[in-house]
Amino acid sequence: MTDLSHCAVLKAVKQQQATPDSHLPDKRQVAASFSKAAASYDSVADLQRAVGGELMSRLPETMLERWLDLGSGTGYFSRVLAQNFPHSEGVALDIAEGMLNHARPLGGAQHYIAGDAESLPLRDASVGLIFSSLAVQWCSDFASVLSEAKRVLQPGGVFGFASLCVGTLYELRDSWQAVDGMVHVNRFRAFEDYQQLCADSGLQVRSLDVLPHVLHYPDVRSLTHELKALGAHNINPGRPGGLTGRARIQALIEAYEGFRQEKGLPATYQVVYAVLKKPAAV
Template identity: 35%
Template sequence: MMSEISIVNHNKIRIAQQFSRAADTYNSAADVQLDIAFDAMAYVPLRYKSGLDLGCGTGRISQQLATRCDKLVAMDLAFGMLAYAKQNSLRDDASICWLQGDADAIPMADNSVDMVFSSMALQWSEDPQKVMSEITRVMTSGSNAVLAIMCDGSFNQLNDSWKSIDSQRHVNNFATAQTWYDAATSQGLQVSMKQKQYVTWHANIRQLLSSIKAIGANVLLTNQNLTEQSKPEIKNVFNRHKLQHLEIYYRQKYAENMQLPLTYQVCFLHCNK
């Protein structure tokens, strides 16, 4: 059985690889992610000296954030995302510094930025306390953090439909909004939180699953109870028979106007240090 440390590292490697593969398809598929990021941008101050875009992905929001600051560090775990972002950046190199790094161990000095932004990235961390500790560490006194995080309740229709077929876990367990709020306040941050639900609609189950894969979000995180012997079973779940049953159940219980809904439950944390 894997040690807890190696499990976390294994998951991070898989996340980075999957999102790197999705770099070319992300922008065309990630409409709801863009909506969420724009909603988060409403909380960002109009002007600041130095900023950090944590989990910048393809950099399309980084370029907007960079118009509001003198210097922006755009960081992501996935090298493929960073390479795409840098290649497609519309701004000069002096305004944005592209950095590969892990939100659990941000490779930046203490008290080095006066604004931290993150949209739809932090849910991939398995330790909210560690992430919030790192974010607080790099923030200067009086600075802000604006964080949009996918929470418990996301993909609930998909999770419920899979449970009608077998007992295996097919959808990641997302931390609750309260868990993230508590993690932020435990660092001494002043926090206000709002929650909002977003729903995407899909013609069939294959299109729905493809929408998750196209943005790189189809990584099922390993946990300490998952043995090496059980992995081949998980790789073999997407066969035609199971997908057919999944579609029937999903459609009977959740379809509206012949469309299948997929819910994203998002919490917005506005933090002050």
């Protein structure tokens, strides 16, 4: 379960199953979905790497004793962090055991922990940097994520995260709405909610903005295949059960064609970038 059994940063905690908001996925389903996707994830993770690279460029230059890759996935950015901070100790944490099992042999972090961003199994003031790229959008209680980040950060430490907000995959959402009006696309928090929650967190907001990132696909099947390979297919409550009929798929294809551009069918991701700092004296 963990490589950190004798490390000073590990905190003994009771595993909790938080009750998610009704409009967000159950975190157990999130963990299972991403565990299944571990082997295929990196092959289709262009968005994740572009977003994580942008987030990395926004972090202030600093000397670190220890960093945390929160929602570390296959460990790609754990390895980047290890290169950027070669004299620091790295901790990779993810809710999906399958991702940790995939990442561990590839290296990057010194420690791999199965854990929940809403209840971090780390000691107070134990890390100087928390890096989290495209993970916290799956957390229903983002106020707890911020509270935990503040708790485990050392004074002056930085929490940099990239997440998704309302407007993500609106082309797919609107196309499905035209077909049957049901929930087929993951729902995300509004950008205004991120602004309010960060303002109320007790952390200093160094930067917080949203940028669209648009990918293009030759056809709908290519998009939905990638979402499944990433583990980011529809896991919302209220999603339709059973197989999707051929007639409905054809109707979806026809509706999505209305969005076609010269480069192909667009899929827009509204990406929230934030850099927060824990006050030096609290």
